[in-house]
Amino acid sequence: MMKTPNKTYKSKTAALLDDPYLQNYRTSIERRKELIDYKKKKYAGSGNLADFANGHHYYGLHKTASGNWKFREWAPNARKIFLIGDFSDWKELPEFELRRISKRGDWEIELGDEKIQHEMLYKLKVYWDGGEGERIPAYTKRAVQDFNTNIFSAQVWEPEKPYVFKHSRPEAEEPLIYEAHTGMAGEAEEVSSFIHFADDIIPYIAGCGYNTIQLMAVMEHPYYGSFGYHVSNYFAVSSRFGTPEDFKYLVDKAHSFGLRLVMDIVHSHSVKNEQEGLARFDGTIYQYFHEGEKGNHWLWDSFCFDYSKPEVVHFLLSNCKYWLEEYNIDGFRFDGITSMLYSHHGLGKDFTSYDDYFQGDTDEDAFCYLALANELTHQINPKAVTIAEDVSGMPGLCCPAAQGGCGFDFRMAMGVTDCWFKLLDIPDESWDITYLTRELLNKRAEEKTISYVESHDQALVGGKTAIFTLIDKEMYFNMHTGSENLIIDRGIALHKIMRIATVFTGDSGYLNFMGNEFGHPEWIDFPREGNGWSYKYARRQWSLKDNQNLRYRHLLNFDNEAVKLAGREQIYKFDPCLLHFDNQDKVFAVKRGELVLFVNLHPEKSYEGYGIECLPGKYEIAISSDKKFSGASKG
Template sequence: MKNDLLQPLLDSDPLLRQYENALTRRLKRSRETEAKLTQGKMSLGEFASGHEYFGLHFRNNEWIFREWVPNATSVCLIGDMNRWKPKKAFDLERISKEGVWERRFPSGMLRHGNLYKLLIRWQGGEGERIPAYARRVVQDPLTKIFSAQIWNPPSPYKRKTDPASTFKLQLSSFTPLIYEAHVGMAQEEGRVGSYREFTEHIIPRIVRAGYNAIQLMAIQEHPYYGSFGYHVANFFAASSRFGTPDELKELIDTAHNAGLLVLMDIVHSHAVNNEVEGLSRFDGTLYQYFHDGERGLHRAWDSRCFDYGKVEVLHFLLSNCRFWLDEYGFDGFRFDGITSMLYLHHGLGTDFRFYDQYFDGNVDEDALAYLTLANKLIHELRPGTVTIAEDISGMPGLAFPNSGGGIGFDYRFAMGGPDLWPRLLEKTPDEHWHIGEIWRELTNRRKDEKTISYTESHDQAIVGDKTIITWLMDADMYEHMRAEDDNLRVNRGIALHKLIRFITLATADAGYLNFMGNEFGHPEWIDFPREGNGWSYHYARRQWHLADDPALKYQFLARFDREMIKLAKRFRLLEFPAPHLLYEHEDHKILIFERDSLLFAFNFHPSLSRADYCFEVPRGKYRMIFNSDAQEYGGCGRLVSDQEHSTFFNTLRGKKRHMLSLYLPTRTVLVLERISSEACLKSPVETAEVTSDSVELR
């Protein structure tokens, strides 16, 4: 039977038609799941309000605490208020057969700043637990023990901006240029940075760099700092190691006032194994929030896997999405680890070369239903909110609208780029780079879904891996980055660092991402404090002063990145259709393409500059508006700014062609704007000649 709702998805990708039954089944499951959750009595948004029911709340001059603990035989609130000893006055009462427990306390019984936990007893055991919906969790600096903390200051922070209004201002022309950042390691010193320091020192840097969105990592509370925030224990608590909830709200407000959207790196793909701090064995069972047995364990990540088929789990996760929007004013989410959620094998050891792999029985269709409902919820709560999927599998329909039969993400990451560049840099000298492969990899994406491109993210910066600048320069960057130092390896590194980033942005589909510090070639990896490095914070930082120092070459890369982003914004580059390839030559390492009115000419050759290089282009007059060889970008300054070039006629194989002749210096990219479609030299034989450097066009 024809499914009208699926038609847009099927029309966008005819290869999916043979899987229509499976897609129809998945669509039906998400609809049935929503009906099961709302029971026809409420909206999905109303259902996703568990954070307003569960947890600790001060309302009508009393405290109300509720928790879902189905396997418990008794539950007691312990903490500063009763000297951590269970007392009858703090016992909770089971109020439902599903396992909801509740207690009401007079206003003076609990106070702002009190630390607390739950003492949960079950048949054959007991344990202290941090409440699942706790909104603040802190660690004792001496004992290193985590506890929930009551956060009810007498003068709470009042939001100064309306995120919905922020979107209204930018949505019509919003192209995400994302600065991926980690609050704790965004400072110069070897310590944990704070929300306030990020607000005061880093947001202005991001604004000056030209990015229009921040993607914040490690916001959800995680007991192990070195997990980079991906082993979450407390899903509703903003990490207290960076400061208070009010200080995070101020950070987001400040970003909004500066014209930046703030996206959150949200982790719903798994949870930390920890039992005292996290959700594992919360009520004495392994299967309260997670799958029982082996399916509930992610062996590769040493973590727990959610059971997305459980109503209470969906209540928890959907409410978590709403909480961060409502409470803090985030403007959207980057969903981490989507591939692990989507497949029973978590995507491990699978290359995803065939469509059958998306429909071969290894897909967790409960997880698909959850992601579909999460996107529907988020966009219904605040139209225009951004959702991004991190998926390496290429699952069709992931970033296709809910209304057209898709899962509903706005964007997906283009994972080919950050895989391409390290592979080339490690194994292939740049004189042997395959220009056609670079073009295909950077433009190979689903045409029916919007993608965000990047050369490298935090993944490549972690100890054990290498950033692009490290692949290019290695140890030379520590000794030869002074402005007057003429070092061949560093010169090569600077030139290719610029080309790699520029071609990634210029060929991007609908967005671009950079990890903080990588834009200026930060010279150190990221290594969080751990036993293996003596618990040092030395590499969990960013050395901003390197980019600020006029005596060092890092300034050139920072300035280049800033002007590259400025150019993309000025011409609204990523709002136009995909780039159109005009010319490529493998031996010459030349790649030329156009995008709207801009012409991009790349010479990747390591040693040969090309004089009077001729190639076919649309007729007109062109002005050079950008070149990576400029001295202010650390180049050799071999070109004059604002040069104008007119096309000329050339007859090849009996066909009259419009040609352009340019000087293309080695390891350089030129950008030319077509300023007229009429200007054309009328006597090509007299004004220009096809030289030996030019190539016969196909």
């Protein structure tokens, strides 16, 4: 990559209907806009969404102004409810029976201060016609597991000295994202903690040049191996990593290093567990979820929310507000929104026509919910960032609701990683540079995207990371600095090229999953019966990057150089311009701001004096994948 003094600033964002192909769908787009406005007025009235999204202040367990405790729950199909717990010796006592206070199904109880104490365990015992069951309150702010019985209970969390944030939120920047998972962030074969992540991993991330952490698996989930995607308790941090105060410390620590913290938020589906989650909470499936097949995600083995119900929207919007205000986070990456947006959940569906986005398969209630969630998030924190994970490519996700869009700040450029891994499956000489450059640079004019070579998805058991796809078993034997191995040399070279090309051509941001910056070996596999409940593959072997005799450190050094260059030059403020590509030569060149990227992917030829038309001036090499790092004999 070379540096030149010329700059070209990024053009203004286009409007959704500037796309001439969308003119045929103007009626559908206008209808969505009207539906968003209608629902906003329905929920917020003459006020705003932030006033509506206060379910967490009303429901659940709270201290009153008088010092007593008040608990409320929404359970319309219930016939009788008791609070049971340490305070009642887990018995259904008359003094702990809730009373129904509204026709819509709200229940309430008020108890004296002496009855409830910090860290007590409790649940609800819910009765309905023809059945009964123990339930964890929907708005509980902490749930803990008894590791002898594996049973979860709600826990009273009212510390005498709650954590006080010391650092303000960092200013918004074009995101250079480090995707991470707290539990597998340690090297020991165990579940790591919020405190370890804060003290040991956050300084490392900052030192690597990233400015944003995207943290997975924050919300409580009963099965560790779900990677945090089978959520049970939406207002509770996962207790296996620490306490609410520990997570606040982690967020504050990130802010102290100038890092923003964006959390994965899973509003696309919910775990089917009845005793831990929302499933059949009041004896019905349809309280929070659709009935029948519409409410069943057969592939994920989970239930799908009914976004047409005001109570469900109230619950989910309140959840957004809670995380922003209680934990001072900087935004959300909304997971699995393809599943939300379509009745077919995107399963087995190829999106080949604009009809696929605007016909009967689209769940417009879900689209409206996402638009309201985006508006609420930015209303509470104007600097917040929202990211959409969508494989369908629906137009308008990153357009304002006023244009009939959904209001996300960014979407994941999922076609980029698909492109790289498709190319890795074919011989080098067959790589299509036209296809590659199109995927690297292609985006809708009105949207901002975040590119990545690989995320956690590519590393899960059954798949392979980029480095393992490139090197495979040779990684076990020939990653030492003195190795003479063409497979290793090729793998390291391509690993570097893939990253610098993706960082440099990304529209508005870049993402890397924890450990991939130094080519972490093997896959991710959480403890389960099939692997003997082993943590061997549910951790990060950080010592590999520090070993002076191994070549992982060369990959890390290059990644650090590339990410820091992107941040220092603020490359995402400028539009990328494709200067040249040649399928036969396997060469392409892209200009961005003061930088020009030259990429040679030919498996045999190294070019000298290769002619590409650029502006006249003096150029110098800013970064090179051939450069030797840290005494390496090879790049």
